[in-house]
Amino acid sequence: MGELSTSRIPNHVAIIMDGNGRWAAQRGLPRLAGHEAGTENIRRITFRAGELGIKYLTLWAFSTENWRRPQEEVQGIMKILAGAIESETEELHRQGAQLRHIGDLGALDPDLQDAVRDAIELTRNNDRLVLTLAFNYGGRQEIIHAIQEMIADGIHPDQVDEALVDRYLYTAGTPDPDLVIRTSGEYRMSNFLLWQASFAELYFSPVFWPEFGAKELEAAVLEFGKRERRFGHVSAATLTAE
Numbered sequence: 546m547g548e549l550s551t552s553r554i555p556n557h558v559a560i561i562m563d564g565n566g567r568w569a570a571q572r573g574l575p576r577l578a579g580h581e582a583g584t585e586n587i588r589r590i591t592f593r594a595g596e597l598g599i600k601y602l603t604l605w606a607f608s609t610e611n612w613r614r615p616q617e618e619v620q621g622i623m624k625i626l627a628g629a630i631e632s633e634t635e636e637l638h639r640q641g642a643q644l645r646h647i648g649d650l651g652a653l654d655p656d657l658q659d660a661v662r663d664a665i666e667l668t669r670n671n672d673r674l675v676l677t678l679a680f681n682y683g684g685r686q687e688i689i690h691a692i693q694e695m696i697a698d699g700i701h702p703d704q705v706d707e708a709l710v711d712r713y714l715y716t717a718g719t720p721d722p723d724l725v726i727r728t729s730g731e732y733r734m735s736n737f738l739l740w741q742a743s744f745a746e747l748y749f750s751p752v753f754w755p756e757f758g759a760k761e762l763e764a765a766v767l768e769f770g771k772r773e774r775r776f777g778h779v780s781a782a783t784l785t786a787e
Contacts, residue, residue, distance in 0.1 A: 553770030555723035557601035558594065559745070561737055562586075564729030564753030577621040582755035584629045591642060593759040595674045597766060601719060602676050605737050609649075609683035626680065627657050634664040641673030647715035648682030649690075677719065684739030687715050716741055724769045726762075728754045746772050 562583055569579030587604060594602045607622060637644060644665050650658045661680075691713035695705065711717060721741045725734070730751040734742065748765045750757060 554598045554766060555746075555769050556599070557603070557720050557722045557724075558599050558766075559603040559605070559722040559725045559738055559742065560590070561605050561725070561727040561735065562754040562757075563727055563731055565755060567729065568753035568755045576618055577625070579753075579755060580618075580622055580625050584625050586755050586757065587629070588633060588636065589758060590762060591637065591674065591676055592640065593762055595640060595642070597763070599766075600674060601722075602674060603647075603679060603719075603722065603738070604677070605679040605682065607648075607680045607682070608736065609681060609686050610736070612652075623654065623657065627654075627660060630657075630660045630664050634667060637676065638668050638671065641671045642668060642676045643671040643674070644668045645675060645677040645719070647677055647679050647687070649686070650681065652681050675719065677716075679737070682715070682737075684734075684736045688740060690715075710740065714740060721745065723774075724748060724765065726750060726765050728752055728757045728761075744774070746774065 565579035565583040566576040567579070568582065569576050572578075590604075591602060606626070611622075612619060634644070644667075646661055646665060650661060653661075691710060694713050695709070700709070716738075721743075722738060722745045724747075725738065725742050725745045726748045727733075728750050730749065732749050734747075738745075746769050748768055750761055750765065752761050
Protein backbone atom coordinates (compact mmCIF):
# COMPACT_ATOMS: atom_id res chain seq x y z
CA MET A 546 0.00 0.00 0.00
CA GLY A 547 1.21 3.51 -0.80
CA GLU A 548 1.97 6.23 1.69
CA LEU A 549 -0.90 8.24 3.17
CA SER A 550 -0.32 11.96 2.78
CA THR A 551 -1.73 14.13 5.54
CA SER A 552 -2.60 16.73 2.90
CA ARG A 553 -4.89 14.22 1.17
CA ILE A 554 -6.81 12.91 4.15
CA PRO A 555 -10.56 13.50 3.70
CA ASN A 556 -12.03 15.84 6.28
CA HIS A 557 -15.34 13.95 6.37
CA VAL A 558 -15.84 10.27 5.63
CA ALA A 559 -19.31 8.73 5.52
CA ILE A 560 -19.81 4.97 5.51
CA ILE A 561 -22.76 2.82 4.49
CA MET A 562 -22.15 -0.10 6.82
CA ASP A 563 -23.49 -2.96 4.70
CA GLY A 564 -23.19 -6.72 4.79
CA ASN A 565 -23.80 -7.71 8.40
CA GLY A 566 -26.46 -10.25 7.52
CA ARG A 567 -24.46 -11.84 4.70
CA TRP A 568 -21.37 -11.99 6.92
CA ALA A 569 -23.41 -13.95 9.47
CA ALA A 570 -25.00 -16.22 6.85
CA GLN A 571 -21.57 -17.23 5.52
CA ARG A 572 -20.74 -18.45 9.01
CA GLY A 573 -24.03 -20.20 9.68
CA LEU A 574 -24.94 -17.59 12.30
CA PRO A 575 -28.21 -15.72 12.86
CA ARG A 576 -28.45 -12.28 11.26
CA LEU A 577 -28.34 -10.57 14.66
CA ALA A 578 -24.88 -12.02 15.22
CA GLY A 579 -23.81 -10.06 12.17
CA HIS A 580 -25.32 -6.87 13.54
CA GLU A 581 -23.52 -7.43 16.83
CA ALA A 582 -20.20 -7.92 15.03
CA GLY A 583 -20.87 -4.84 12.91
CA THR A 584 -21.58 -2.75 15.98
CA GLU A 585 -18.32 -3.88 17.58
CA ASN A 586 -16.47 -2.74 14.45
CA ILE A 587 -17.62 0.85 14.97
CA ARG A 588 -15.12 1.27 17.80
CA ARG A 589 -12.20 0.02 15.70
CA ILE A 590 -13.00 2.19 12.67
CA THR A 591 -13.64 5.27 14.78
CA PHE A 592 -10.30 4.86 16.53
CA ARG A 593 -8.40 4.43 13.24
CA ALA A 594 -10.21 7.35 11.63
CA GLY A 595 -9.08 9.57 14.48
CA GLU A 596 -5.49 8.35 14.09
CA LEU A 597 -5.59 9.17 10.37
CA GLY A 598 -6.73 12.72 11.06
CA ILE A 599 -10.28 12.36 9.76
CA LYS A 600 -12.31 14.98 11.60
CA TYR A 601 -15.86 13.87 10.76
CA LEU A 602 -17.07 10.28 10.51
CA THR A 603 -20.71 9.51 9.67
CA LEU A 604 -21.94 5.93 9.95
CA TRP A 605 -25.29 4.76 8.60
CA ALA A 606 -26.62 2.25 11.09
CA PHE A 607 -30.35 1.99 10.35
CA SER A 608 -32.41 3.41 7.50
CA THR A 609 -36.04 4.48 7.38
CA GLU A 610 -36.56 1.50 5.06
CA ASN A 611 -35.11 -0.99 7.56
CA TRP A 612 -38.38 -0.98 9.51
CA ARG A 613 -39.69 -3.34 6.79
CA ARG A 614 -37.41 -6.10 8.02
CA PRO A 615 -38.77 -8.91 10.23
CA GLN A 616 -39.92 -7.55 13.58
CA GLU A 617 -37.59 -9.86 15.49
CA GLU A 618 -34.59 -8.48 13.62
CA VAL A 619 -35.66 -4.86 14.13
CA GLN A 620 -36.16 -5.41 17.85
CA GLY A 621 -32.77 -7.10 18.05
CA ILE A 622 -31.07 -4.18 16.31
CA MET A 623 -32.67 -1.76 18.76
CA LYS A 624 -31.42 -3.86 21.67
CA ILE A 625 -27.92 -3.93 20.20
CA LEU A 626 -27.97 -0.16 19.75
CA ALA A 627 -29.06 0.38 23.34
CA GLY A 628 -26.31 -1.92 24.58
CA ALA A 629 -23.69 -0.21 22.42
CA ILE A 630 -24.61 3.24 23.72
CA GLU A 631 -24.35 1.97 27.28
CA SER A 632 -21.03 0.17 26.77
CA GLU A 633 -19.23 2.40 24.27
CA THR A 634 -20.10 6.01 25.10
CA GLU A 635 -17.57 6.40 27.92
CA GLU A 636 -14.74 4.98 25.80
CA LEU A 637 -15.63 7.20 22.84
CA HIS A 638 -15.77 10.14 25.23
CA ARG A 639 -12.31 9.23 26.55
CA GLN A 640 -11.01 9.14 22.97
CA GLY A 641 -12.31 12.67 22.40
CA ALA A 642 -15.14 11.77 20.04
CA GLN A 643 -18.18 14.01 19.87
CA LEU A 644 -21.34 12.01 19.20
CA ARG A 645 -24.15 13.30 17.01
CA HIS A 646 -27.29 11.78 15.55
CA ILE A 647 -29.12 12.38 12.29
CA GLY A 648 -32.54 10.95 11.53
CA ASP A 649 -35.83 10.76 13.40
CA LEU A 650 -35.45 9.71 17.03
CA GLY A 651 -39.22 9.90 17.55
CA ALA A 652 -39.85 6.34 16.39
CA LEU A 653 -37.50 4.86 18.99
CA ASP A 654 -38.34 3.71 22.50
CA PRO A 655 -38.34 6.72 24.88
CA ASP A 656 -35.58 5.20 27.03
CA LEU A 657 -33.41 4.72 23.93
CA GLN A 658 -34.11 8.29 22.84
CA ASP A 659 -32.95 9.51 26.26
CA ALA A 660 -29.80 7.37 26.08
CA VAL A 661 -28.90 8.85 22.69
CA ARG A 662 -29.48 12.40 23.91
CA ASP A 663 -27.45 11.76 27.08
CA ALA A 664 -24.52 10.44 24.99
CA ILE A 665 -24.70 13.51 22.76
CA GLU A 666 -24.74 15.83 25.77
CA LEU A 667 -21.83 14.05 27.50
CA THR A 668 -19.57 14.36 24.46
CA ARG A 669 -20.73 17.69 23.07
CA ASN A 670 -17.47 19.55 23.85
CA ASN A 671 -15.10 16.91 22.41
CA ASP A 672 -13.28 17.96 19.26
CA ARG A 673 -10.87 15.19 18.20
CA LEU A 674 -13.45 13.60 15.90
CA VAL A 675 -17.18 14.12 15.30
CA LEU A 676 -18.90 10.74 15.09
CA THR A 677 -22.41 10.99 13.63
CA LEU A 678 -24.72 7.98 13.73
CA ALA A 679 -27.42 7.99 11.08
CA PHE A 680 -30.18 5.97 12.74
CA ASN A 681 -33.74 5.87 11.42
CA TYR A 682 -32.36 8.04 8.64
CA GLY A 683 -33.32 8.43 4.98
CA GLY A 684 -32.11 11.05 2.53
CA ARG A 685 -35.51 11.70 0.96
CA GLN A 686 -37.17 11.90 4.37
CA GLU A 687 -34.52 14.40 5.46
CA ILE A 688 -35.19 16.66 2.45
CA ILE A 689 -38.96 16.44 3.00
CA HIS A 690 -38.45 17.37 6.64
CA ALA A 691 -36.33 20.37 5.63
CA ILE A 692 -39.01 21.58 3.20
CA GLN A 693 -41.70 21.19 5.84
CA GLU A 694 -39.65 23.20 8.33
CA MET A 695 -39.02 25.97 5.80
CA ILE A 696 -42.73 26.21 5.01
CA ALA A 697 -43.56 26.26 8.72
CA ASP A 698 -41.07 29.10 9.21
CA GLY A 699 -42.68 31.11 6.42
CA ILE A 700 -39.64 31.08 4.14
CA HIS A 701 -40.36 32.88 0.87
CA PRO A 702 -39.36 30.96 -2.30
CA ASP A 703 -36.94 33.73 -3.27
CA GLN A 704 -35.03 33.14 -0.02
CA VAL A 705 -34.30 29.51 -0.80
CA ASP A 706 -30.73 28.80 -1.87
CA GLU A 707 -28.19 26.07 -1.11
CA ALA A 708 -26.96 27.73 2.07
CA LEU A 709 -30.53 27.95 3.43
CA VAL A 710 -31.29 24.32 2.62
CA ASP A 711 -28.07 23.29 4.37
CA ARG A 712 -29.27 25.00 7.55
CA TYR A 713 -32.52 23.00 7.56
CA LEU A 714 -30.97 19.58 7.03
CA TYR A 715 -30.19 17.21 9.92
CA THR A 716 -26.51 17.75 9.14
CA ALA A 717 -26.59 21.53 9.67
CA GLY A 718 -23.16 22.64 10.88
CA THR A 719 -21.41 19.56 9.53
CA PRO A 720 -19.32 19.83 6.34
CA ASP A 721 -20.39 17.72 3.39
CA PRO A 722 -18.66 14.33 3.10
CA ASP A 723 -15.53 14.22 0.97
CA LEU A 724 -15.59 10.43 0.71
CA VAL A 725 -18.52 8.01 0.88
CA ILE A 726 -17.65 4.34 1.41
CA ARG A 727 -20.04 1.46 0.95
CA THR A 728 -19.04 -2.00 2.12
CA SER A 729 -20.19 -5.47 0.96
CA GLY A 730 -19.77 -5.02 -2.80
CA GLU A 731 -23.02 -3.17 -3.50
CA TYR A 732 -22.84 -0.22 -5.91
CA ARG A 733 -25.58 2.19 -4.91
CA MET A 734 -26.26 5.03 -2.47
CA SER A 735 -29.59 3.65 -1.19
CA ASN A 736 -31.02 6.99 -0.07
CA PHE A 737 -27.99 8.08 1.97
CA LEU A 738 -27.00 11.76 2.24
CA LEU A 739 -28.55 12.55 -1.14
CA TRP A 740 -28.01 16.31 -0.85
CA GLN A 741 -24.73 16.30 1.05
CA ALA A 742 -22.91 13.68 -1.07
CA SER A 743 -23.53 15.43 -4.40
CA PHE A 744 -19.79 16.00 -4.96
CA ALA A 745 -18.36 13.29 -2.72
CA GLU A 746 -15.91 10.72 -4.01
CA LEU A 747 -17.43 7.23 -3.91
CA TYR A 748 -15.55 4.09 -2.89
CA PHE A 749 -17.08 0.61 -2.96
CA SER A 750 -15.43 -2.18 -0.99
CA PRO A 751 -16.25 -5.88 -1.48
CA VAL A 752 -15.61 -6.50 2.23
CA PHE A 753 -18.58 -7.03 4.55
CA TRP A 754 -18.80 -4.38 7.26
CA PRO A 755 -17.83 -6.61 10.25
CA GLU A 756 -14.50 -7.32 8.49
CA PHE A 757 -13.90 -3.81 7.17
CA GLY A 758 -10.89 -2.98 9.31
CA ALA A 759 -8.09 -0.42 9.50
CA LYS A 760 -6.39 -1.66 6.32
CA GLU A 761 -9.61 -1.36 4.32
CA LEU A 762 -10.19 2.17 5.62
CA GLU A 763 -6.61 3.10 4.75
CA ALA A 764 -7.06 1.69 1.22
CA ALA A 765 -10.15 3.86 0.73
CA VAL A 766 -8.34 6.96 2.00
CA LEU A 767 -5.35 6.19 -0.21
CA GLU A 768 -7.60 5.90 -3.26
CA PHE A 769 -9.27 9.20 -2.32
CA GLY A 770 -5.84 10.83 -2.28
CA LYS A 771 -5.21 9.80 -5.90
CA ARG A 772 -8.35 11.43 -7.25
CA GLU A 773 -8.69 14.93 -8.62
CA ARG A 774 -11.80 16.60 -7.27
CA ARG A 775 -13.10 19.06 -9.85
CA PHE A 776 -16.58 19.99 -8.57
CA GLY A 777 -17.75 20.53 -12.15
CA HIS A 778 -14.64 22.47 -13.24
CA VAL A 779 -12.16 21.48 -15.93
CA SER A 780 -9.10 19.65 -14.64
CA ALA A 781 -5.73 21.37 -14.47
CA ALA A 782 -4.29 18.72 -16.82
CA THR A 783 -6.93 19.48 -19.43
CA LEU A 784 -6.24 23.20 -19.26
CA THR A 785 -2.52 22.58 -19.65
CA ALA A 786 -3.11 20.31 -22.64
CA GLU A 787 -5.16 23.02 -24.34
